[in-house]
Amino acid sequence: MDESPATAPLPDDGPLHGDPGLQPERTALAWGRTVLTLIAASAMSLRWLPDQGPFVLAMFGLTIAAGTGIYATQRRRYRRSIAGIRAGRLAPDVAAVFWTAGACVALGALGIWLVLS
Protein backbone atom coordinates (compact mmCIF):
# COMPACT_ATOMS: atom_id res chain seq x y z
CA MET A 1 0.00 0.00 0.00
CA ASP A 2 2.75 2.44 0.98
CA GLU A 3 4.69 1.83 -2.24
CA SER A 4 1.70 2.50 -4.54
CA PRO A 5 1.72 5.70 -6.61
CA ALA A 6 -1.41 6.87 -4.82
CA THR A 7 0.40 7.30 -1.52
CA ALA A 8 3.83 8.34 -2.81
CA PRO A 9 4.73 11.92 -1.87
CA LEU A 10 4.06 14.57 -4.52
CA PRO A 11 6.90 16.89 -5.60
CA ASP A 12 7.10 20.20 -3.78
CA ASP A 13 7.91 22.31 -6.82
CA GLY A 14 6.80 22.40 -10.43
CA PRO A 15 3.46 21.35 -11.90
CA LEU A 16 1.78 18.34 -10.28
CA HIS A 17 0.82 16.89 -13.64
CA GLY A 18 0.96 17.74 -17.33
CA ASP A 19 -2.75 17.66 -18.10
CA PRO A 20 -4.01 21.09 -19.23
CA GLY A 21 -7.58 19.75 -18.98
CA LEU A 22 -7.18 19.58 -15.18
CA GLN A 23 -8.86 16.18 -15.16
CA PRO A 24 -7.82 15.13 -11.62
CA GLU A 25 -9.39 18.33 -10.23
CA ARG A 26 -12.55 17.99 -12.29
CA THR A 27 -12.96 14.34 -11.33
CA ALA A 28 -12.48 15.09 -7.62
CA LEU A 29 -15.07 17.88 -7.88
CA ALA A 30 -17.50 15.53 -9.66
CA TRP A 31 -17.19 13.10 -6.73
CA GLY A 32 -17.76 16.00 -4.32
CA ARG A 33 -20.94 17.06 -6.15
CA THR A 34 -22.14 13.48 -6.09
CA VAL A 35 -21.71 13.32 -2.29
CA LEU A 36 -23.73 16.54 -1.91
CA THR A 37 -26.51 15.24 -4.18
CA LEU A 38 -26.59 11.89 -2.34
CA ILE A 39 -26.95 13.56 1.07
CA ALA A 40 -29.51 16.09 -0.24
CA ALA A 41 -31.62 13.36 -1.85
CA SER A 42 -31.74 11.22 1.26
CA ALA A 43 -32.20 14.20 3.61
CA MET A 44 -35.65 14.69 2.04
CA SER A 45 -36.66 11.30 3.41
CA LEU A 46 -36.31 12.74 6.93
CA ARG A 47 -39.76 14.24 6.28
CA TRP A 48 -41.04 10.64 6.66
CA LEU A 49 -39.62 10.40 10.18
CA PRO A 50 -42.89 11.23 12.05
CA ASP A 51 -44.83 8.56 10.11
CA GLN A 52 -42.28 5.82 9.54
CA GLY A 53 -40.07 6.04 12.60
CA PRO A 54 -36.47 4.92 13.07
CA PHE A 55 -36.31 3.00 9.79
CA VAL A 56 -35.97 6.33 7.98
CA LEU A 57 -32.92 7.10 10.13
CA ALA A 58 -31.36 3.80 8.98
CA MET A 59 -31.93 4.85 5.36
CA PHE A 60 -30.41 8.27 6.04
CA GLY A 61 -27.52 6.60 7.90
CA LEU A 62 -26.75 4.45 4.85
CA THR A 63 -26.27 7.46 2.61
CA ILE A 64 -24.33 9.36 5.29
CA ALA A 65 -22.00 6.34 5.51
CA ALA A 66 -21.63 6.21 1.71
CA GLY A 67 -21.01 9.97 1.55
CA THR A 68 -18.47 9.82 4.38
CA GLY A 69 -16.73 6.94 2.63
CA ILE A 70 -16.40 8.93 -0.59
CA TYR A 71 -15.34 12.08 1.26
CA ALA A 72 -12.74 10.20 3.31
CA THR A 73 -11.12 8.79 0.16
CA GLN A 74 -11.16 12.08 -1.79
CA ARG A 75 -7.56 12.97 -1.02
CA ARG A 76 -6.38 9.47 -1.95
CA ARG A 77 -8.47 9.59 -5.15
CA TYR A 78 -7.03 12.97 -6.17
CA ARG A 79 -3.43 11.86 -5.59
CA ARG A 80 -4.11 8.60 -7.37
CA SER A 81 -5.40 10.35 -10.50
CA ILE A 82 -2.44 12.77 -10.49
CA ALA A 83 -0.08 9.80 -10.22
CA GLY A 84 -2.01 8.13 -13.05
CA ILE A 85 -1.72 11.16 -15.34
CA ARG A 86 2.00 11.41 -14.55
CA ALA A 87 2.61 7.70 -15.14
CA GLY A 88 0.48 7.61 -18.30
CA ARG A 89 -1.74 4.82 -17.00
CA LEU A 90 -4.43 4.59 -14.37
CA ALA A 91 -6.22 1.51 -13.08
CA PRO A 92 -10.01 1.96 -13.17
CA ASP A 93 -11.59 2.49 -9.74
CA VAL A 94 -14.04 -0.43 -10.00
CA ALA A 95 -14.77 -0.57 -6.27
CA ALA A 96 -15.70 3.13 -5.96
CA VAL A 97 -18.02 2.95 -8.99
CA PHE A 98 -19.83 -0.18 -7.80
CA TRP A 99 -20.13 0.94 -4.16
CA THR A 100 -21.61 4.27 -5.26
CA ALA A 101 -24.08 2.69 -7.69
CA GLY A 102 -24.96 0.09 -5.04
CA ALA A 103 -25.68 2.78 -2.44
CA CYS A 104 -28.02 4.55 -4.90
CA VAL A 105 -29.85 1.29 -5.75
CA ALA A 106 -30.21 0.59 -2.02
CA LEU A 107 -31.55 4.12 -1.41
CA GLY A 108 -34.17 3.60 -4.13
CA ALA A 109 -35.12 0.12 -2.87
CA LEU A 110 -35.53 1.32 0.73
CA GLY A 111 -37.56 4.30 -0.54
CA ILE A 112 -39.93 2.04 -2.51
CA TRP A 113 -40.28 -0.27 0.48
CA LEU A 114 -41.18 2.71 2.72
CA VAL A 115 -43.68 4.13 0.20
CA LEU A 116 -45.48 0.80 -0.21
CA SER A 117 -45.40 -0.23 3.46
Added chain:
Amino acid sequence: MPPTSTPPPSSTPRRSRFAEKLLPGGTEPDPRFTLANERTFLAWIRTSLALLAGGIAVEAFTSDVFAEPVRRGLSVLLLLLGMLLSAGSAIRWLRVESSLRSNRPLPLPLIAPLLAAGCAVAAAVVIAVVVLA
Protein backbone atom coordinates in the same frame (compact mmCIF):
# COMPACT_ATOMS: atom_id res chain seq x y z
CA MET B 1 -11.90 -7.67 -32.43
CA PRO B 2 -10.11 -7.31 -29.08
CA PRO B 3 -6.34 -7.56 -29.32
CA THR B 4 -5.07 -10.97 -28.34
CA SER B 5 -1.71 -9.87 -26.98
CA THR B 6 -1.49 -8.66 -23.39
CA PRO B 7 1.30 -6.35 -22.23
CA PRO B 8 4.08 -7.81 -20.06
CA PRO B 9 3.26 -7.82 -16.35
CA SER B 10 5.97 -5.26 -15.59
CA SER B 11 4.22 -2.56 -17.64
CA THR B 12 0.76 -3.03 -16.13
CA PRO B 13 -0.13 -1.15 -12.94
CA ARG B 14 -1.40 -3.21 -10.04
CA ARG B 15 -5.13 -3.79 -10.48
CA SER B 16 -7.50 -5.27 -7.98
CA ARG B 17 -8.67 -8.84 -8.46
CA PHE B 18 -12.15 -7.44 -8.99
CA ALA B 19 -10.88 -5.22 -11.84
CA GLU B 20 -8.98 -8.13 -13.42
CA LYS B 21 -12.15 -10.21 -13.44
CA LEU B 22 -14.47 -7.50 -14.75
CA LEU B 23 -12.09 -5.92 -17.26
CA PRO B 24 -9.94 -8.74 -18.62
CA GLY B 25 -7.51 -8.38 -21.51
CA GLY B 26 -6.65 -5.29 -23.50
CA THR B 27 -4.29 -2.55 -22.40
CA GLU B 28 -4.63 0.33 -19.97
CA PRO B 29 -6.17 3.28 -21.86
CA ASP B 30 -5.03 6.89 -21.65
CA PRO B 31 -5.67 7.86 -17.99
CA ARG B 32 -7.57 10.95 -19.17
CA PHE B 33 -10.13 8.69 -20.84
CA THR B 34 -10.50 6.62 -17.65
CA LEU B 35 -11.08 9.82 -15.64
CA ALA B 36 -13.54 11.16 -18.24
CA ASN B 37 -15.47 7.86 -18.09
CA GLU B 38 -15.57 8.13 -14.29
CA ARG B 39 -16.96 11.69 -14.50
CA THR B 40 -19.59 10.59 -17.01
CA PHE B 41 -20.61 7.79 -14.63
CA LEU B 42 -20.89 10.34 -11.82
CA ALA B 43 -23.04 12.62 -13.99
CA TRP B 44 -25.41 9.69 -14.61
CA ILE B 45 -25.41 8.86 -10.88
CA ARG B 46 -26.36 12.46 -10.08
CA THR B 47 -29.14 12.22 -12.65
CA SER B 48 -30.41 9.05 -10.99
CA LEU B 49 -30.10 10.73 -7.58
CA ALA B 50 -32.24 13.62 -8.86
CA LEU B 51 -34.92 11.06 -9.82
CA LEU B 52 -34.61 9.33 -6.42
CA ALA B 53 -34.90 12.74 -4.72
CA GLY B 54 -37.96 13.47 -6.88
CA GLY B 55 -39.54 10.16 -5.87
CA ILE B 56 -38.89 10.84 -2.18
CA ALA B 57 -40.14 14.44 -2.50
CA VAL B 58 -43.39 13.41 -4.25
CA GLU B 59 -44.24 11.05 -1.38
CA ALA B 60 -43.04 13.39 1.37
CA PHE B 61 -44.35 16.77 0.23
CA THR B 62 -47.37 16.39 -2.09
CA SER B 63 -50.03 14.91 0.20
CA ASP B 64 -52.14 18.08 -0.29
CA VAL B 65 -51.87 17.97 -4.08
CA PHE B 66 -52.23 14.36 -5.22
CA ALA B 67 -54.59 11.61 -4.17
CA GLU B 68 -52.82 8.76 -2.40
CA PRO B 69 -52.73 6.22 -5.28
CA VAL B 70 -51.33 8.84 -7.67
CA ARG B 71 -48.77 10.00 -5.14
CA ARG B 72 -47.61 6.47 -4.38
CA GLY B 73 -47.58 5.44 -8.04
CA LEU B 74 -45.59 8.49 -9.13
CA SER B 75 -43.17 8.11 -6.24
CA VAL B 76 -42.55 4.41 -6.94
CA LEU B 77 -42.16 5.13 -10.68
CA LEU B 78 -39.50 7.79 -10.03
CA LEU B 79 -37.69 5.68 -7.42
CA LEU B 80 -37.72 2.66 -9.73
CA LEU B 81 -36.37 4.75 -12.60
CA GLY B 82 -33.64 6.11 -10.31
CA MET B 83 -32.67 2.57 -9.28
CA LEU B 84 -32.55 1.34 -12.88
CA LEU B 85 -30.43 4.33 -13.90
CA SER B 86 -28.01 3.80 -10.96
CA ALA B 87 -27.47 0.17 -11.91
CA GLY B 88 -27.41 1.07 -15.63
CA SER B 89 -24.78 3.76 -15.12
CA ALA B 90 -22.42 1.25 -13.47
CA ILE B 91 -22.97 -1.20 -16.35
CA ARG B 92 -22.41 1.62 -18.85
CA TRP B 93 -19.20 2.63 -17.07
CA LEU B 94 -17.97 -0.98 -17.26
CA ARG B 95 -18.84 -1.32 -20.96
CA VAL B 96 -17.13 1.98 -21.86
CA GLU B 97 -14.04 1.06 -19.82
CA SER B 98 -13.95 -2.32 -21.56
CA SER B 99 -14.20 -0.63 -24.99
CA LEU B 100 -11.39 1.77 -24.05
CA ARG B 101 -9.18 -1.14 -22.99
CA SER B 102 -9.65 -3.03 -26.24
CA ASN B 103 -9.77 0.03 -28.51
CA ARG B 104 -13.30 -0.69 -29.72
CA PRO B 105 -15.92 1.97 -30.55
CA LEU B 106 -17.92 3.12 -27.53
CA PRO B 107 -21.25 1.31 -26.97
CA LEU B 108 -24.56 3.13 -27.42
CA PRO B 109 -25.95 4.54 -24.15
CA LEU B 110 -29.00 2.33 -23.53
CA ILE B 111 -29.75 4.30 -20.35
CA ALA B 112 -30.38 7.50 -22.36
CA PRO B 113 -33.65 6.25 -23.98
CA LEU B 114 -34.58 4.66 -20.63
CA LEU B 115 -34.24 8.05 -18.93
CA ALA B 116 -36.20 9.83 -21.69
CA ALA B 117 -39.05 7.29 -21.71
CA GLY B 118 -39.28 7.17 -17.92
CA CYS B 119 -39.37 10.96 -17.56
CA ALA B 120 -41.97 11.18 -20.35
CA VAL B 121 -44.22 8.68 -18.55
CA ALA B 122 -43.82 10.53 -15.22
CA ALA B 123 -44.62 13.87 -16.89
CA ALA B 124 -47.64 12.34 -18.67
CA VAL B 125 -48.98 11.05 -15.34
CA VAL B 126 -48.64 14.51 -13.75
CA ILE B 127 -50.29 16.24 -16.76
CA ALA B 128 -53.15 13.71 -16.79
CA VAL B 129 -53.76 14.18 -13.07
CA VAL B 130 -53.67 17.99 -13.32
CA VAL B 131 -55.98 18.07 -16.38
CA LEU B 132 -58.46 15.55 -14.95
CA ALA B 133 -58.55 17.24 -11.54
